[in-house]
Amino acid sequence: MIADVLSDATQRMSKTLEAAKDDFGTVRTGRANPQLFQKILVEYYGTPTPLAQLASLQNPEARTLLVTPYDKTALKEIEKALVNVPNLGANVGNDGEIVRVTLPELTEERRREFVKIVRSKGEEAKVSLRNIRRKAKDDLDALKSEVGDDDVARGEKELEAVTKTHVDAIDEALRRKEAELLEV
Structure with missing residues (x-):
């Protein structure tokens, strides 16, 4: 039962991490990248449709x-x-x-704006991780009467370790994206 709660929390945290990395990819750096346009929706016959389903994207130049x-x-x-x-x-x-689509050269001020955007996206991802942790902790607390306090305490320690691993992964992705943005 504790393993199920931890497994579910780990899966949800991994999905949050992947979503955060995808979000970081949508913030432009100095180069044109088709990933910038992944989340753009085009009104196609009255239905919002992702651009990737309507067109091919290529970048022949930087x-x-x-x-x-x-x-x-x-x-x-x-x-x-x-x-x-x-x-x-x-x-x-x-x-x-x-x-x-021709992207202008990024100025230092614009790069700093993009760093702020990426940091806010990183913070949103961390909040999502904390929410997942809180729900898993509540689920573990509900199991106390069935499995005992010691097992729940061990499960909570493991949950904290999993959470820390995912938060560290988001921080690392954030550091890489910031370095990429500030690179001239």
């Missing part, structure tokens, strides 16, 4: 990304969605076949 729609009728909607992306500051244009 700061240029080519978006080639599978359906040419979605070209205008894709362009509109890319123009409305917050915190991107990109130059978006289409030639009737593809959408070309």
